[in-house]
Amino acid sequence: MTKLLRFLLVGSFFFTILSCSDDYQGPLPYPTLIEAANDAGLTTLVTAVRAIPGLEATLQDQAAITVFAPTNEAFANALTAFGATDLNDLVAKLGGAANLQTVLGFHVVPAVAFSRNLNEENTFTTLAGQTLRVRSTPGLVTVTDAEGNVATVVQADVEIENGVVHVIDRVLIPNIDLPKPTLVEAATEAGLTTLLTAVTAVDGLANALLSAPAITVFAPTNEAFAAALQVFGASDLNELVVKIGGAENLEKVLGFHVVPAVAFSTDLGASNTFTTLSGQEITVERSGNTVTVIDQLGRTAQVVAADVEIANGVVHVINGVMLPDLMLPNIVQAAQAAGLSVLLDAVTAANLGNALLNAEAITVFAPTNEAFVAALQAFNAADLNQLVARIGGIENLQTVLGFHVVPAVAFSTDLAATNTFTTLAGQELTVTSSASGVTVTDALGNTANVVAADVAIANGVVHVIDGVLLPELDLPNVVEAAQAANLTVLLDAVTAAGLGGTLLEQEAMTVFAPTNQAFLNLLDELNLGSLQALINTLGVDAVTKVLGFHVVPATAFSFDLAEGAQEVPTLAGENLTVTRTGNNVTVTDAAGNTYNVVVANVAIENGVVHVIDGVVLPTL
Structure with missing residues (x-):
């Protein structure tokens, strides 16, 4: 400041001698850096400098500085490049205030360098302690940062109290340790939108993965999920969840893609077995630069993008969805879980249990206990034994129960508006699907409603209905x-x-x-x-x-x-x-x-x- 006052005094005296005007007041003082930045409309730079306590005073106290000052547009482009919504978000993306100070210091050289002072190639050590390369050619000055990005000086030689400002069109990035992305950020960056949707669909799973101390994630691509949808005959993720047995099994599938330890590709041996978050083992093989993942069914997927480092581990992108043993219930277990005790008694009485358990693929329309009670009343039967007698014995009971079973898998989403299925009883059943629900019509024209659809079982699906369906029973004369x-x-x-x-x-x-x-x-x-x-x-x-x-x-x-x-x-x-x-x-x-x-x-x-x-x- 003393030097500046001397300069002003000498300048005033010099210009006074030369001036013929009695009312000449002497040269105006040069602005401070902040004043010059405000005058140039560099409001984001000013906000950034003032976000670091004491930085404005530090820059003002420097004996001599050259500032490469980014425009507001340059900061806006930096926000976009870092996926930040505002300056505060950018600070977070950079890793905090200390890294912001390093970035800002990287724009300041502790010496005065007007454009006329520049050589064709110049290397300056900045206040951040890192070097900056400045190239000057006639009519053009450019600045290259630590990452090789090139900024252009769009306004040169703005003189300030303790130096000079050159306005540039991009934010310069030094060598800094940027924070590693979270799993969600890495998946978003890689475009793994279906995976993100699936993780979000399971309550608490995203937070569990983000807070885990160490994870390796084998992350399927969108195309891998699309292929899985085709395999399961599902049109979207919601249908897939239904067909694999619900949200619990979705969590099991996703957990099967996560190992609770960090394993970069370079950490892998020729053959590796990891216990996943689902509690089941997944096999990972490495041959040269090729990494293959093998699931419980023997299906394989290849790693197509390895070693994406995240805050708490690593992500390997794979081209297939891996399946654990989902352990879906069989028809008996599903009926027990749904409380269909009368149906189970009827199946046992008809000796149909093994036939249903061993069938390759079945869709079961399973009457509720209340439906059987209504059937007993309709036949004036006090219990299942009396009902069996009135319908003609065990063989006809088998026919009735078989009329509730289709030897193919049909989830509600697989149904057309009107469907005709041949049942295990050899007779046709009509199933109607509409916006209001699914109904089933028997041989006598009686209609029952599906009250709980799409209960996945090991060999098919169960739809719970509110009525007992009756085929044509062949009673003798x-x-x-x-x-x-x-x-x-x-x-x-x-x-x-x-x-x-x-x-x-x-x-x-x-x-x-x-x-x-x-x-x-x-x-x-x-x-x-x-x-x-x-x-x-x-x-x-x-x-x-x-x-x-x-x-x-x-x-x-x-x-x-x-x-x-x-x-x-x-x-x-x-x-x-x-x-x-x-x-x-x-x-x-x-x-x-x-x-x-x-x-x-x-x-x-x-x-x-x-x-x-x-x-x-x-x-x-």
């Missing part, structure tokens, strides 16, 4: 049931009496059907040698009445009967006494003879057959 039970004498008697059509046309009936031995016992009691002899002896009308006495014109399964004795009307016009004692049923005829039901509840098209061990006789 009374003649077919008698043939199946080998009741040949009864059939002969019915034929002889001409009752076949009557029985087939009954709207509802319960038949107490005597065994062949029962008829033989009756013939022995009457000392008759054949059925024809019985007909000849009693007459056709009497035989018809006997047979009608075995038929009740209503459907009564054994569990429909009240406890104790009850009289029921028959086609013979005479009541038959039927007695239930626990699970045992007997019939008593007009003469007081009592016989046992030896096979109960054979469902037929229009009712039920109970096989009895005697021929009941009406009043003849």
Whole structure:
């Protein structure tokens, strides 16, 4: 400052002598660096200098300085280059205030160098302690920083109190230790947008990875994720999550790409086995400059960009999505988890468990417990056993359950508006998909709603529905049931009496059907040698009445009967006494003879057959 005052005094005296004007006031003082910067509109530079405590005073106190001062546009370009939103963000990207001070000091040479003082090639040591190269050619001055970036002087020789300012068109970068990017920043820089979306979809995973002390990440490209979508038949990441079994399995897949240790490519041996964050092992092989990653299924991916250093480890970009053992539940485990206990009981009763577990690919429309309760009510059954009896036995239960299973995998996202599937029962099921949901229509036109879709299982998918679907059940008529039970004498008697059509046309009936031995016992009691002899002896009308006495014109399964004795009307016009004692049923005829039901509840098209061990006789 003393030198400047001397200069001003000498200058004033000199110009006073030369001046002919009485009102000349002498030369004006030169501005400070900050004043000159403000006058030139270099507001960002001023803000940056003042962001470092004491830096303005330090620069002002320098005996002589040359400042290469970036324009506001130069700072704006630096923000863009560092991915910063403002100066504060740039400071963070540079690694803090100390590095900002180094950057600013790199723009200041502790000596005065007007453009006319420059040689063609010049090397200056800056206040940052690093050298700066300045090249001067006629009409052009350029400055080259530590990274080889070249700035151009756009306004030279702005004189200031303690030196000179040259305005330049870019920010000069010295050798500084820039902070390493986080995993998220590195993935963003590499364009791994799908990976970032996947990590964000798992609550807390991003923070867990960012805060981990040491990680190696095998990061799939967007193209790798696109290929995985195709493999799983998914149109987007959300569908992929569904098809691999939900967010927990997505977390497992992503964790399978992360090793909780730092392994640069140069740290790898020929073959390496790492335990990942998913708890499963991944194999990494290195041959020369080629690094290959192998997953639990034996699938391979190559590292296409290695050794991207991040704040807490390293990223290797790979061209495939690696899959751990996802350990999806089987159909039984999924049903247990969903509380579908009645369905499980039905599957067990029908002995279908192994068939479903061993199927290569299945889609199961699984009724809720409430759906089965509604089905029991519709069939007037108190429990599953009664329902089985009313629908015709275990074989028909297998048909009903098989009608809920499609031998292919169909997630809800795979469905068209209307779909027709052939089920394990061999009958077609209609599935409709719309914006309001998915519905299933059975062979009788009944519709059930999917209330929980897309439960992934080991060999397919389960959709929980609110109704039991019914196929066309092949119940026998009374003649077919008698043939199946080998009741040949009864059939002969019915034929002889001409009752076949009557029985087939009954709207509802319960038949107490005597065994062949029962008829033989009756013939022995009457000392008759054949059925024809019985007909000849009693007459056709009497035989018809006997047979009608075995038929009740209503459907009564054994569990429909009240406890104790009850009289029921028959086609013979005479009541038959039927007695239930626990699970045992007997019939008593007009003469007081009592016989046992030896096979109960054979469902037929229009009712039920109970096989009895005697021929009941009406009043003849």
